[in-house]
Amino acid sequence: MTDLATYNFAYLDEQTKRMIRRAILKAISIPGYQVPFASREMPMPYGWGTGGVQVTAAIIGPEDVLKVIDQGADDTTNAVSIRAFFQKVADVAVTTHTKDATIIQTRHRIPEQKLTEGQVLVYQVPIPEPLRFLEPRETETRKMHALEEYGLMHVKLYEDIAINGRISKTYAYPVKVDGRYVMDPSPTPKFDNPKMHMSDALQLFGAGREKRIYAVPPHTEVVSLDFEDYPFEIQTFEQDCALCGAHGVYLDEVVLDDKGGRMFVCSDTDHCEDRREHGHAGAMLAPNQEAAE
Amino acid sequence: MSDNPLLKVSGVSKFYGSRIGCQDVNFELWPGEVLAIVGESGSGKTTLLNCISTRLLPTAGSVEYRMRDGNFRDLYHMSEAERRFLMRTDWGFVHQNPADGLRMTVSAGANVGERLMAVGDRHYGKIRETATDWLGRVEISADRIDDQPRAFSGGMRQRLQIARNLVTGPRLVFMDEPTGGLDVSVQARLLDLVRGLVNDLGLAAIVVTHDLAVARLLSHRMMVMKDGHVIEHGLTDRVLDDPREPYTQLLVSSILQV
Numbered sequence: 001m002t003d004l005a006t007y008n009f010a011y012l013d014e015q016t017k018r019m020i021r022r023a024i025l026k027a028i029s030i031p032g033y034q035v036p037f038a039s040r041e042m043p044m045p046y047g048w049g050t051g052g053v054q055v056t057a058a059i060i061g062p063e064d065v066l067k068v069i070d071q072g073a074d075d076t077t078n079a080v081s082i083r084a085f086f087q088k089v090a091d092v093a094v095t096t097h098t099k100d101a102t103i104i105q106t107r108h109r110i111p112e113q114k115l116t117e118g119q120v121l122v123y124q125v126p127i128p129e130p131l132r133f134l135e136p137r138e139t140e141t142r143k144m145h146a147l148e149e150y151g152l153m154h155v156k157l158y159e160d161i162a163i164n165g166r167i168s169k170t171y172a173y174p175v176k177v178d179g180r181y182v183m184d185p186s187p188t189p190k191f192d193n194p195k196m197h198m199s200d201a202l203q204l205f206g207a208g209r210e211k212r213i214y215a216v217p218p219h220t221e222v223v224s225l226d227f228e229d230y231p232f233e234i235q236t237f238e239q240d241c242a243l244c245g246a247h248g249v250y251l252d253e254v255v256l257d258d259k260g261g262r263m264f265v266c267s268d269t270d271h272c273e274d275r276r277e278h279g280h281a282g283a284m285l286a287p288n289q290e291a292a293e
Numbered sequence: 294m295s296d297n298p299l300l301k302v303s304g305v306s307k308f309y310g311s312r313i314g315c316q317d318v319n320f321e322l323w324p325g326e327v328l329a330i331v332g333e334s335g336s337g338k339t340t341l342l343n344c345i346s347t348r349l350l351p352t353a354g355s356v357e358y359r360m361r362d363g364n365f366r367d368l369y370h371m372s373e374a375e376r377r378f379l380m381r382t383d384w385g386f387v388h389q390n391p392a393d394g395l396r397m398t399v400s401a402g403a404n405v406g407e408r409l410m411a412v413g414d415r416h417y418g419k420i421r422e423t424a425t426d427w428l429g430r431v432e433i434s435a436d437r438i439d440d441q442p443r444a445f446s447g448g449m450r451q452r453l454q455i456a457r458n459l460v461t462g463p464r465l466v467f468m469d470e471p472t473g474g475l476d477v478s479v480q481a482r483l484l485d486l487v488r489g490l491v492n493d494l495g496l497a498a499i500v501v502t503h504d505l506a507v508a509r510l511l512s513h514r515m516m517v518m519k520d521g522h523v524i525e526h527g528l529t530d531r532v533l534d535d536p537r538e539p540y541t542q543l544l545v546s547s548i549l550q551v
Contacts, residue, residue, distance in 0.1 A: 143373075147373065147374045147377060149377065149411065151407060151408070151410040151411025151412070152407070152410075152411075154410040154415070155396070155399055155403045155406070155407050155410060156399075158402070158403045158406055158410065158417065158420065159399050159400060159403050161417055162400050162402055162403065162421075162438075162439050163400075163439065226415075227415055227416060227417040228415050228416045228417075229416055229417050229418050230417050
């Protein structure tokens with residue numbers, strides 16, 4: 001009696017996985033369209049990635065190598081627990097290296113390293129409807145998607161410029177996929193929006209509480225919405241990463257003390273570690289780590 | 294006025310179960326003409342307006358509209374996409390309560406600009422310029438462009454709603470009690486404004502009102518409704534000065550004289 005709790009491979013039963021795969025196939029066929037699916041209860045609370053976990057569970061196979069990131073980091077609670085979950089219920093290999101992974105489940109970031117053909121990026125999505133805060137009625141937003149009435153999205157951007165002098169939306173920045181559907185790229189920073197455009201990897205989005213799956217197939221046009229005289233632009237950072245010296249990557253601010261001390265480091269921990277291994281050093285990296293230990 | 298009507302309404306009826314909303318209404322509306330639908334509360338004015346403006350599916354009858362290409366189309370045989378496109382470009386709808394027709398949580402400029410963005414305008418500077426121009430035309434000062442309608446008075450809201458509807462240069466505007474809920478001096482100013490705009494732009498309009506003074510000031514022709522039926526129909530001055538139906542006579546004689 002060693003195996004008291006036995007799970008089907010990847011936790012979900014085969015019929016459920018089949019249902020989710022059908023939703024995924026439909027989502028891939030209609031890029032950016034939100035496909036309803038019968039989301040299951042997962043052994044974690046809503047908001048912790050139940051949608052992403054179900055998508056991953058439906059596509060993962062014994063040969064896959066899984067990487068899980070939360071805000072770019074491999075070592076935060078959400079990432080660690082989901083990784084451990086799949087190690088337990090699917091017994092798959094896991095990695096923190098972007099280039100080695102076949103499936104990357106992510107919350108809020110796209111890895112800095114360019115994704116390649118054959119990789120699948122699974123997003124955990126809290127609110128899949130980009131028009132939700134502008135139009136509360138689901139019946140109405142569905143109609144707006146069906147009839148391609150997206151003027152309202154620009155009203156939001158107009159409002160941003162009128163109040164702040166620029167488009168101040170920095171995350172969940174709306175995009176138009178394949179010239180048709182307006183899509184919420186989940187709360188990724190707009191810094192990552194250009195990476196979605198013509199990506200070699202397949203991008204799948206799962207929203208567990210809202211029961212929606214949508215997708216961006218490889219080599220699909222993803223355009224961020226903007227005005228002709230206020231074009232879309234991504235965040236820029238004055239500093240380089242304090243640990244690896246990387247420039248032009250997305251940085252997190254880390255508060256060091258209560259006297260205003262702070263440092264800016266790569267949000268993508270794997271990217272940062274990889275650079276340090278290759279001898280890059282930022283301003284605040286300890287000069288000799290072996291000596292310090 | 295051109296030779297062809299803009300709108301042809303024939304045999305429109307709406308039943309709510311066994312109750313009559315409106316029954317067998319026929320009329321034609323020419324470009325540049327303002328038609329008032331008057332009657333007491335519950336007489337079917339708003340039901341009729343909603344049936345004509347595709348907001349409510351009539352039980353029977355047809356509503357045909359002359360599109361910009363000159364061809365008549367039955368509104369209820371169009372696809373929903375075409376109908377909605379028509380509603381936000383070639384038509385306007387002014388609600389009695391401005392909160393129903395405005396987005397109360399976005400600025401006045403965005404309210405006016407929404408229709409422009411809906412038809413594909415993607416230049417912020419131009420949208421703002423047009424919005425400023427339209428606010429001026431409805432006598433809202435340009436420095437209120439970034440204020441939300443919540444901060445506006447009732448009269449200003451109503452004027453903003455009118456600007457929002459007219460910005461795409463519609464040919465037909467529906468108004469449901471446009472002056473309801475406004476005090477008398479504001480009403481007078483609004484009517485003056487609407488009359489000016491309708492004349493300048495050559496708009497056709499259908500105005501639903503229970504206020505005969507509004508009908509007198511705005512409309513060329515009027516229809517009197519009672520219990521879902523049109524009981525009298527004619528030039529506004531004729532109907533008001535020389536009402537034929539006993540009910541119309543009653544209605545006209547019950548205007549308060551000060």
